[in-house]
Amino acid sequence: MTGSESAQEFYGRWARLYDLIARRTPGIARLRERAAAACRLEPGDTVVEMGCGTGANLPFLREQVGPEGTVIGIDFTRPVLERAHAVTAEYDNVHVLQGDATQPPVDRGDVPGTDSGIDAVLATFVVGMLEDPAGAVDDWCDLVGSDGTVVLANAARSREWYAPPVNAVFRAIVVLSTPPTAQLRYETDPHLRLDEKIDAAHARLHERAVAVADETHIFGVVRLTGGRLE
Numbered sequence: 001m002t003g004s005e006s007a008q009e010f011y012g013r014w015a016r017l018y019d020l021i022a023r024r025t026p027g028i029a030r031l032r033e034r035a036a037a038a039c040r041l042e043p044g045d046t047v048v049e050m051g052c053g054t055g056a057n058l059p060f061l062r063e064q065v066g067p068e069g070t071v072i073g074i075d076f077t078r079p080v081l082e083r084a085h086a087v088t089a090e091y092d093n094v095h096v097l098q099g100d101a102t103q104p105p106v107d108r109g110d111v112p113g114t115d116s117g118i119d120a121v122l123a124t125f126v127v128g129m130l131e132d133p134a135g136a137v138d139d140w141c142d143l144v145g146s147d148g149t150v151v152l153a154n155a156a157r158s159r160e161w162y163a164p165p166v167n168a169v170f171r172a173i174v175v176l177s178t179p180p181t182a183q184l185r186y187e188t189d190p191h192l193r194l195d196e197k198i199d200a201a202h203a204r205l206h207e208r209a210v211a212v213a214d215e216t217h218i219f220g221v222v223r224l225t226g227g228r229l230e
């Protein structure tokens with residue numbers, strides 16, 4: 001089984017539980033609201049969410065673009081997409097597509113349901129699962145083009161003074177929430193490898209864009225970076 005097949009199998013099996021965590025973790029709704037705001041969207045804009053999972057961000061994005069805008073969620077795991085589809089069924093301008101976030105089924109100048117380009121890309125808790133996170137960020141920056149916005153949010157080890165107990169809990173969550181055949185799960189310190197990937201992705205966004213948001217949330221464990229392309 002390849003890494004991506006294993007991830008799909010894992011998230012597919014745990015879709016309902018993941019959805020509960022994705023919506024009910026203390027502080028997570030505020031983070032999703034901030035991430036959507038950092039996309040700097042205006043009514044009528046188009047936003048693409050990479051690895052949208054069960055769709056917890058999609059209503060926040062819909063709120064930003066309004067009824068005239070377009071929200072597209074992309075994920076490669078069918079059962080989580082079914083959940084995303086159900087929670088956004090009331091909106092006719094929110095679309096969920098099955099596809100690979102590293103080869104998204106959307107084109108810069110050709111977005112289904114709209115005649116404009118893509119104004120923003122959001123990816124929350126996704127880049128740590130990609131082979132080449134910095135490369136994916138490059139592609140997403142190219143996808144939005146000049147004056148577009150890319151926003152990343154990811155859980156990594158806390159650097160706050162109260163970090164040790166928070167990081168111990170974080171390490172356990174990383175092991176439990178990593179697909180069992182993924183290399184990460186068998187490494188002695190999977191959270192360090194995850195940190196490297198997340199650092200690489202956020203650093204690439206800083207290189208490519210002008211920062212519009214740089215924040216930490218949920219006891220310093222979640223990093224939010226937003227960048228506007230010039």
Ligand SMILES: C[S@@+](CC[C@H](N)C(=O)[O-])C[C@H]1O[C@@H](n2cnc3c(N)ncnc32)[C@H](O)[C@@H]1O
Nearest residue numbers: 011022051052053075076077100101124125129
């Ligand atoms: C930890 S979940 C995060 C879901 C959502 N972004 C959220 O904030 O709740 C990671 C999601 O990324 C998806 N994913 C991972 N790699 C992907 C890829 N290459 N293409 C599309 N989806 C991917 C998984 O299927 C899973 O739904």
